[in-house]
Amino acid sequence: MKEAFEFLRNGGVVMIPIALGSVVAMAIFLERMWSLRRSRIVPSGLIQSVVDLARGGEFTKARDICLTSNSPAGRILQTGLDARDAKRHEIKERFEETGRQEVVRMERFIEAMGTTASVEPLLGLLGTVTGMIGVFKKVVKTADTGAVDPGQLAGGIWQALITTAAGLSVAIIAYVGYRYLQSKSQRRVLEMEEGAMALLDILHPVSAKSEKDDK
DSSP states (O other): OHHHHHHHHHHOTTHHHHHHHHHHHHHHHHHHHHHTOHHHHSOTTHHHHHHHHHHTTOHHHHHHHHHHHTSHHHHHHHHHHHTTTSOHHHHHHHHHHHHHHHHHHHTTTHHHHHHHHHHHHHHHHHHHHHHHHHHHHHHHHHGGGTOOOHHHHHHHHHHHHHHHHHHHHHHHHHHHHHHHHHHHHHHHHHHHHHHHHHHHHHHSOOOHHHHHHHO
């Protein structure tokens, strides 16, 4: 703990936003991992149960299951059940509209993590620049004496190296987490799309007549 504190102190003021960025990235990652659990987005057996009930014409029971699940997939499927008397393309449009709303909720804060991954290297570069400014400032001050104390210069160079390493380290980890959350969200979206299309095929099977009506 003491070594970590010394590391932060030697990095200078720029280490404060770098450290805060790492905390923000970690908080977002943990929160989204919890929120994007499959059991919360697409509960096990939900889609199959709704499709089976819809195939048997038990739309009320299917809708009740959707409501009980209190999940994004359930809300999307419910939209189709509520609009089952509409044309196929109209149901599909409602699926897409509800799906967009749910995706926005699912991907909340993920872009903030991506922004953190982009900003951290810049903060590290800023620390590098301020550290080198300190080095050259000391060089200028000691130029009149004709002797430069290496020990005095080492502090500025040390600061520059610490902030660069810290900024890059946080950025790499945050970017990996950002990409992982994106892929996890996309997998959930794909599952919901497949479920919605399966229900749509039950409510309005594809046929030459239905395609003509849609046009």
